[in-house]
């Protein structure tokens with residue numbers, strides 16, 4: 001993988017009943033298809049009033065984090081292990097947009113400003129995101145926010161699946177924004193858009209979350225630590241790693257970078273034109 005210059009954009013968070021319906025249908029399908037580790041609750045979306053950021057409730061559950069040996073593109077560090085998340089959490093339904101960033105920070109650091117207000121904000125460091133969270137909380141004193149842990153992110157990406165992507169073992173540029181010149185092994189080439197696109201331009205995963213694969217990489221709260229050797233409960237990446245994990249690939253990277261199990265990282269001071277984020281609402 002190349003070093004990412006990331007970018008972001010703020011999208012207006014006004015998605016409406018249609019998106020709610022899509023999320024509801026997606027959850028209904030999921031509940032009908034998966035086993036005991038699958039969340040059983042119905043759709044539940046919370047909208048942050050100042051920015052319109054939408055958060056989907058992800059119910060507690062267990063999953064296998066990591067990637068089995070033999071899966072194409074797997075890195076050795078993706079050691080499979082059981083993870084249990086004991087509490088529901090609210091995760092951003094979309095990447096944070098340029099409009100949302102501007103509402104809170106009164107600026108727009110994105111490289112791709114011409115992409116528009118509904119494109120993901122990019123060119124924000126992990127430290128910039130902490131400043132965004134502090135400013136957002138100052139506007140909304142009854143709410144607290146943070147980046148997702150790496151385990152929360154992968155759990156939400158998989159949405160009850162165990163394939164390379166939430167929609168199967170191959171990703172196409174009809175399903176996500178990655179560099180289609182570099183498809184999965186044996187898959188045909190796709191589109192190379194050369195830019196982020198407005199959030200929510202592709203179908204959501206089974207839990208109603210958009211752009212977990214591609215568009216922009218997403219910061220997590222965790223340092224890049226080795227995985228635990230056994231089962232883990234509510235794991236957090238706390239070690240002296242020096243770099244924070246990013247997840248999900250981007251418009252600038254290949255299909256494999258967008259796998260749910262793929263780990264990558266950056267110094268928390270780094271920023272670039274294909275690195276953005278989504279948030280977790282804390283304590284709800």
Ligand SMILES: [Ca+2]
Pocket residue numbers: 095211212213214215216217218248249
């Ligand atoms: Ca993404």
